Amino acid sequence: MAMLVSTTINGDATDFSCEADETLLDALRNRLSMTGVKEGCGTGDCGACSITLDGALVCSCLVLGAEAQGRSIETVEGMSDGEKLHPLQQKFLEHAALQCGICTPGFLVAAKVLLEKNPNPTESEIRYALAGNLCRCTGYDKIVRAVQDAAAQMRRA
Amino acid sequence: MAEVFLWGALRPSAGGAASVTIEAKSIRELFRKLEEQFPRMQPFIDEGISVSIDGVIYQDDWSQTLPEGSEIYLLPRIAGG
Amino acid sequence: MGKETPFTKREFKSVGTRPVRPDGIDKVTGRARYGADFDMPGQLVGLILRSPHAHASIKSIDTSKAEALPGVKSVITSKDFKDISKTDTELAEILENCMARKKVYYDGHAVAAVAAVDAKTARAALKLINVEYKLLKHVTDVDLAVANKAPVINRNCKTAGVDPAPTKASNISRRSEFGHGDVDKGFKKADVIIERNFRTEQSHQGYIEPHACVASVSPDGNGELWVCTQGHFVFRQQCAQMLGMDVAKLRVTSSEIGGGFGGKTHIWLEPVALALSRKANRPVKLVMTREEVFRASGPTSATSIDIKIGVTNDGIITAGEAELRYTSGPWGGSWAMLGAMTAFACYELENVKTVGLEVLVNRPKTTAYRAPSAPMAAFAVESMIDELAKKIGMDAVEMRIKNAAKEGTQSSYGPVYGPIGIGPTLEAAKNHPHMKAPLGENQGRGMACGFWFNFGGQSCTNLNIGIDGTATLTVGTIDVGGARASLSLVVAEELGIPYDKVKAVIGDTGSLGYNEMTDGSRGTFASSMSAIKSCRIAIEDMCARAAQIWDIPVDKVIWQDGHAHATGKNNNAPLSIAEIAATAEKTGGPIAGHAQIVADGAGVSFATHICDVEVDPETGSTRVVRYTVIQDAGKAVHPTYVEGQFQGGAAQGIGWALNEEYIYGEDGRLQNPGFLDYRIPVCSDLPMIDTQILEIPNPNHPYGIRGVGETSIVPPLAAIGNAVSNATGVRMTHVPMSPPRILDALEKHSEASDEEPAL
Ligand code: FES
Ligand code: FES
Numbered sequence: 002m003a004m005l006v007s008t009t010i011n012g013d014a015t016d017f018s019c020e021a022d023e024t025l026l027d028a029l030r031n032r033l034s035m036t037g038v039k040e041g042c043g044t045g046d047c048g049a050c051s052i053t054l055d056g057a058l059v060c061s062c063l064v065l066g067a068e069a070q071g072r073s074i075e076t077v078e079g080m081s082d083g084e085k086l087h088p089l090q091q092k093f094l095e096h097a098a099l100q101c102g103i104c105t106p107g108f109l110v111a112a113k114v115l116l117e118k119n120p121n122p123t124e125s126e127i128r129y130a131l132a133g134n135l136c137r138c139t140g141y142d143k144i145v146r147a148v149q150d151a152a153a154q155m156r157r158a
Numbered sequence: 159m160a161e162v163f164l165w166g167a168l169r170p171s172a173g174g175a176a177s178v179t180i181e182a183k184s185i186r187e188l189f190r191k192l193e194e195q196f197p198r199m200q201p202f203i204d205e206g207i208s209v210s211i212d213g214v215i216y217q218d219d220w221s222q223t224l225p226e227g228s229e230i231y232l233l234p235r236i237a238g239g
Numbered sequence: 240m241g242k243e244t245p246f247t248k249r250e251f252k253s254v255g256t257r258p259v260r261p262d263g264i265d266k267v268t269g270r271a272r273y274g275a276d277f278d279m280p281g282q283l284v285g286l287i288l289r290s291p292h293a294h295a296s297i298k299s300i301d302t303s304k305a306e307a308l309p310g311v312k313s314v315i316t317s318k319d320f321k322d323i324s325k326t327d328t329e330l331a332e333i334l335e336n337c338m339a340r341k342k343v344y345y346d347g348h349a350v351a352a353v354a355a356v357d358a359k360t361a362r363a364a365l366k367l368i369n370v371e372y373k374l375l376k377h378v379t380d381v382d383l384a385v386a387n388k389a390p391v392i393n394r395n396c397k398t399a400g401v402d403p404a405p406t407k408a409s410n411i412s413r414r415s416e417f418g419h420g421d422v423d424k425g426f427k428k429a430d431v432i433i434e435r436n437f438r439t440e441q442s443h444q445g446y447i448e449p450h451a452c453v454a455s456v457s458p459d460g461n462g463e464l465w466v467c468t469q470g471h472f473v474f475r476q477q478c479a480q481m482l483g484m485d486v487a488k489l490r491v492t493s494s495e496i497g498g499g500f501g502g503k504t505h506i507w508l509e510p511v512a513l514a515l516s517r518k519a520n521r522p523v524k525l526v527m528t529r530e531e532v533f534r535a536s537g538p539t540s541a542t543s544i545d546i547k548i549g550v551t552n553d554g555i556i557t558a559g560e561a562e563l564r565y566t567s568g569p570w571g572g573s574w575a576m577l578g579a580m581t582a583f584a585c586y587e588l589e590n591v592k593t594v595g596l597e598v599l600v601n602r603p604k605t606t607a608y609r610a611p612s613a614p615m616a617a618f619a620v621e622s623m624i625d626e627l628a629k630k631i632g633m634d635a636v637e638m639r640i641k642n643a644a645k646e647g648t649q650s651s652y653g654p655v656y657g658p659i660g661i662g663p664t665l666e667a668a669k670n671h672p673h674m675k676a677p678l679g680e681n682q683g684r685g686m687a688c689g690f691w692f693n694f695g696g697q698s699c700t701n702l703n704i705g706i707d708g709t710a711t712l713t714v715g716t717i718d719v720g721g722a723r724a725s726l727s728l729v730v731a732e733e734l735g736i737p738y739d740k741v742k743a744v745i746g747d748t749g750s751l752g753y754n755e756m757t758d759g760s761r762g763t764f765a766s767s768m769s770a771i772k773s774c775r776i777a778i779e780d781m782c783a784r785a786a787q788i789w790d791i792p793v794d795k796v797i798w799q800d801g802h803a804h805a806t807g808k809n810n811n812a813p814l815s816i817a818e819i820a821a822t823a824e825k826t827g828g829p830i831a832g833h834a835q836i837v838a839d840g841a842g843v844s845f846a847t848h849i850c851d852v853e854v855d856p857e858t859g860s861t862r863v864v865r866y867t868v869i870q871d872a873g874k875a876v877h878p879t880y881v882e883g884q885f886q887g888g889a890a891q892g893i894g895w896a897l898n899e900e901y902i903y904g905e906d907g908r909l910q911n912p913g914f915l916d917y918r919i920p921v922c923s924d925l926p927m928i929d930t931q932i933l934e935i936p937n938p939n940h941p942y943g944i945r946g947v948g949e950t951s952i953v954p955p956l957a958a959i960g961n962a963v964s965n966a967t968g969v970r971m972t973h974v975p976m977s978p979p980r981i982l983d984a985l986e987k988h989s990e991a992s993d994e995e996p997a998l
Contacts, residue, residue, distance in 0.1 A: 020359070036276035037269015039497070041447040042529040046914035049447055077269040090267040094259045097879040100720035100887060102266030103273055103448040103497025125923075132923040135914060137445050137498050138720060139883055140890030141922045165653055166416025166594075170402035176419075210654035214939055216839040217696060231654040234415070236577060236692060 008069045010035075011079025019066035026050045028066035029076070037077045037106050041135065048134030051107035052076045058114040060133075077106035080113065088151040088158075089113055098147035100138035107134045112148045120156055124149070160224055162188065163231045171198035185209055186220035188230075206235035253731040254942060257879045258738050260724035262495070274451030274467030274494045279522035282453060283312050283354040285515050286361040287508065287525070288368050289535060290343035290350055293601040293907025294377035294392070297341060297350065297370060304367035305353055310360035313518035314368070316351045320514060321483055332570045334481050336604045337510050343372070344392065344569030345601050346908045347534025349507075354515040354523045377601040377907040381438075381543045381566045384410045384600045392569055392599045399571075410599040412571030417579050417652050418592035425558025425590030429549025431630050437619040439956065439974040440900035441541040441566065444608045445891070445919045448497020449532045454512035455522035456482075462489045462513060467496045469503040469717050470756030475748045481510045482517070489513075492747040493717050500891070501607030502537045504758045533912035538901060539608040540565035540574045541600075544619040546582075550627045554638040558590040559583050559651075563616060567597045568604035577612035581953075582620050583651035584690035585661050585845065586642045591651045601907050607758060609888060610691040610949035614895065614956050618974055621687035621957030626970060635961070636674070639688060640665045656843070660871025660935040661688060664847040667931055673849045673867045681856060682864065683966025686849045689953025691760070693946030695838035698765040699752035702730065702773035704781075704830040708817025710734060712770055713746040715754030716762045720887075720948075721880035728876055729767045729942065733774035735801025736816060752835050760946025763876060764937075765838035771941055777832035781819045784826040788814065840939025841946055846870035848889065848954035852962040859982035861963060863893055867929040873937040873945030885951045886928040892955025894920040900975050 003018045010033070019028040026043075029035040029052070041047035043062045050061040053075045054068075080087045089112050092098070099105045108131060115122060115130040122130065127148050128141070136144060163177045172178050178196070182188040188209070192199050209216050210231040216222050217235070224230060265271040302314040317340040324331035339348050351368050355361040376390035383389055391408050398405050400414040426432055452466035462484060468474050471493040479486045496503060512525040527536065546561040561582055565575035575595030583591050628635040643661045650656055668674065668686060678684060701713040712730050716722065723743040731738045755761065778798045785803035786793040789811045797804050802813035823830050851865040868885040875881040898918045902910045911917045936943025960971045963981065969988045973980055 030275075035269070036272065039273070039448070040275065041449070041497075042914050044529065044913055044915065046529075047447055077267075081268060086264075086267065093267050094263040097257075097260070097721070097883055099263070099266055100880070100883055101446070101448070101496055101498045102262075102271060103446075103495075105266050106269050109267065124927075128923040128925075132921045135447055135919060135921060137447050137500070137891065137919060138887045140886035140920075140928050141925055142886045142928045143879075143883060145922065145927070163653060166418070167400040167414070213650075213654045213657040214840045214842075215654070215692065217837060219837045219839060222839070229655050233580075233653060234573065234576060236573070236580070236694070 004067060006066055006070050009073040011075055017066070021067060023066045024062050025064040025066045025069050026061040029061060035076055035078055039103055039106055041103065048107040048111060049104055051110040051134065053110060053114060058111055077109050080109060087113070088154045089148065092147040092151040092154070096143045096147040096150065098139065098143040104134060104136040108136065108144060116152050116155060120152060122152060160228070160230050165233055168199060168202055168232060172196050182224055184220060184224060185216065185222045188224060208233045208235055251732055253728045253738050254874065254876050255878065256728065257877060258724065260721050261727060261743065262718065262723055271495045273448050273497045275526045277453055277465045277494060278524065279453050279455055282522040282524050283356060283519060284358045284361045285352060285354045285512055285523045285525035286365055287349045287511060287531070288351040288365045289531070290339065290346065290348040291908070292343055292372055292374060293346050293379065294375040295343050295372035296375060297339060297343060298373055299371045300351055301369040302351060305364040308360065308364050308367060310356040311353055311364045312356070312521055313354045313515050314351065314364065315511070315514050315518060319518065320481060320510070323481070327480070330477060330480055333477060333506065334510060337507055345603050347531065347603060349511065349535065352511045352515055354519050379600050379602055379903045379907055381541050381564050381598050381600065384598050385564060385596065392601065396571065396599060412567065412597045412599055413576070415576040415579055415595045416593070419649060420590030422558040422560045422590045422592045426549045428551065428557040430552040431627060432547065432549040433623055433626055433630070434547040435623065435972060437544045437546065437622065437972045439542045439615040439618055441538045441602065442608070442895045442899045443533060443537045443917065444500040444502035446498025446500060446502055449527040449529060450503070450508055450536060451526040452509050452512050453522060453524045454509065454516045456513050456517035458520060460484060460488055464489065464491045464509060464513065465494060466491060466509055467494045467503060469496065469499040469719065469758055471717070472715055472748055472754045473756055474506055474509055477506055478510050478513055482513055490747055490749045493745055496717055496719055499719055500609045501611060501758060504756050505606050507536050529914065530912045533917060534909050535603055537606050538603055540567065540605050540612065540615070542578070542615040544615065546619045546623055548623045548627060550631060552631050554628070554631060554633045554641050556586060556588055556642050559588050560592045561619065562594045562596065564596045564598050565612060566600045566602060566605060568602050569599055570604060571597050571599070572605050573597065574605055574612045578616040580652035581613040581690050582616035585644060585688045587644045587648040588651060593651065602901070609891065609952040613689065613691055613953045614892060617687065617689050617953045618956035618960060621954065622960050622970070625685070625961045625964070636665060636669045636686065640669070658935060658938065659843060659845060660933055661845040663933050663935060664688070664845055664869045664871060667869045667933060668847040668849055671849060671867060671869070671931070673865060673929070676865070678851060679853065681966055682851055682853045683962045683964065684849065684851050685958045685961030685965055686847060687954040687957035687961060689846045689950055691844050691950040691953060693764065693841035693844055694758070694761040695765050695841045696755040696761055697837055698754050698769040699835040700766060700769040700773045701746070701751060702770065702777050702832040704777060704816060704820050706820050706823065708736070708815060708820050709740045709742070710736065712741060712743045712773070713750060714743060714766045714770065715746055715751040716766045717757040718745060719757050719762065720883060721877060722762045722766065724880065725763045725876040726766055726770055729770050730774055733771050734778070734816060760948040761841060764841050764940065764944050764946045767876070767942065767944055768838045768940060769834045769836050772834035772836060773832035775832070776834060777830055780830055781816065784819050784823070784830070785814050787826045788822060840937070842873060842937035842939060844871055844945055844947065844950045846950045846954055848958040850958045850962050852959060852966055854963055854966045854981060856985065859978035859985065861897055861976060861981060863926060863959065865926055867931070868951055869931040869933065870947070870950055871933045871935045871945065872947045873940065874934055874943040875932050876944060878932060881932055881947050882930045884948050885930045888949065888951025889928050889955055890920055890925060892952045893925065893959065896956045896959040896974055896976060898975050898977060
């Protein structure tokens, strides 16, 4: 039996229907075509499906669609402000912090949550904050540098 | 006349020799003559052989010419990631 | 092309700069479409039923209940594919891997598939398929598989490459041998000889995007396939042949690819999706779960390597010999052969002999993984070199420099080298500040070298000039990590226009001639060669158009800085591409350059890595605390992405060295098919990875470009092994060097330390 779920996604009131056992990841991707949210494992191990739920970082593959009822969701699709990229997006591009880019949406969301809580993280704080996101291409070096640079820019802003 | 070196697996089909002497101007001609003189090389040639000419590895691109006096080395076809 | 356009020491304007990649915005905003991000109208959900057994014959498959379930639109087994084993054995094996025929050969082997209106129905249908198996004895370990009493996996497998040909079946599908000189004589000249066995466990490429495709086949024999792949032309060829379709009628479009590293050079689910779609006459989407990715796609070989090296007291290697046994899964491969070819490739040896044995086991079919087979062989050789250096009291870098191959050296796999970079990377390592940095408690430093061939092969490109003077380059090689940026730089360079006036796109199989895969580090090397040729054809045409405009002979026109210039005494102002393009309608129609080439002469590549590790003596856990990659890249087209390739390969090597392995139970089932238990390095596991790019131009490419993608995974296993040994005094011979293995080695060492001196 499908159920109707009312949420706010990237600032917009959004309703979707889903099965009781359907993950939020599947609902976002298959019902709302929000394919910026990626699936790398479906078991909470890779972070490609990272989103925020009422501001908290979660793996959307571990959340049921039904749990989103009445809550606010943010995804990579909502990160830029119109034409203006979020500093993290901009710095990821400048530092070549992505190769294949499949992990990028998850990293951006996770890094955004980190910088909201801690605008001036050390390298090691960044590394631990992003330890739930797997990247197989970059060796993380350029990702960490991009986050450091974005943090510096956001502090200046 | 060119001395053509064979990798290990190819040697039995040339009676165990590590190299053979062939008169050939191109890779096409080289393979044709190898087949004629050493019929047991046929399956290897069908599978694909790479030809190293003076250290540069060519796939079996027939048109490639074999310069006089060059070092010619046959190698199995290889795959990458 | 190589010979006509030799490398010239030119100054570059665009090549060598670091612009933002053209596909970047889509990837940071979530717009880029990967394999699973695409849908076709009316599409069904496909799922595959997989064997729970390591080795069994299939007695019967009953699909009637599944077929009867409402919402199920097609169910297929091997019966839905023509038996091609008589006409094309190689392709038949690939197909048998996609769908088992009479036997299942590994845990995870596909036996049937369904397509249904939704995932729930498809899951229910899988449960209704009844497969009757007769269990057979299995073997997963490389050395047990070649032992006397091992169950024979394939009765038709007789060892190739042995003279006379054997008559009995065995699990060794092929023996290959390389080398020169006389190793016995060489060992007689040695003052010190060491002999050891090294083992490495099976690892997976671990791309974050699982395999995915959407297939649509109609009853008139036309088909479409959207797929994440490293080579859509190859996929088209193989799938069409398997399904008995005309190659031209199957159009394959490659999605953005979420990592491949060799793992997406092979087909697994694509023919299944096409067959399901054909039977249902509806599009079918098939996406692997992570568990399926581990159980049924990918992995590299597990290996066991016996090696013997002799040196003189002044550090000259007199002979090197190795037997390399590599698993290839249930079918033969050429993985041990690659190991045998690459093992000693860094060194100049008078006497060398390597033998590679391809070993069949009940594991998934071995697949290429970044410089396939080279890391394991390098682990054995480079560990031994360090140990020998220590034995004779010589610095390990010095000993490597003494023996390094150079221009004119006969390589261990046969040919004589042209200009190569092993020496320069070693010199750079020797002088690198990393080498002199102090080490802390429980820390050790190690270094190692690595080699990879790099490939060229068939490539085909189209260049089209727009009426505003901008250029579109269509290529047929997949962009796995920035190729569109690199190729745009090359076109900008060649045409003399700004980088942002070039758009590089990946064409589908209907838009270009055959292109080989993006593998063997060939993408940028081969497609750039073809792109340069495309540009030169277009330039020649534009010069002819300018001659028409000026009404002068064409040989009075030259091309410079993106403009046609009239030579001689006339005052025609130079014409830009935009000006020439604006009149194209009157001067002969659209301006384009089409090129197809076999790009040969990729140029071998070498790397030297330095690493510092800290080993916790209580837990055996090892951390990499500093890492440096030094590699020859030829001309670096986009240095930032070259660095990225160096760093990514090193990180994969570090994971393999310390953690990653397939663990099989007694029952032959894979016990860790997920990222939780198959642990790839996470951000907090690694330090920054320093890189140093050496640019030793490839004489066979007009810009001096070499492949750069693969070599960086070759040295890490040995570099870390050597570092661990320097930190603990214990020689590690088994990868991954996971905490239990290190603890075990430490314990054995302390027990034996009274009798034997430490390394
Ligand atoms: S898909 Fe959710 S963590 Fe991997
Ligand atoms: S860029 Fe490919 S997984 Fe991170």
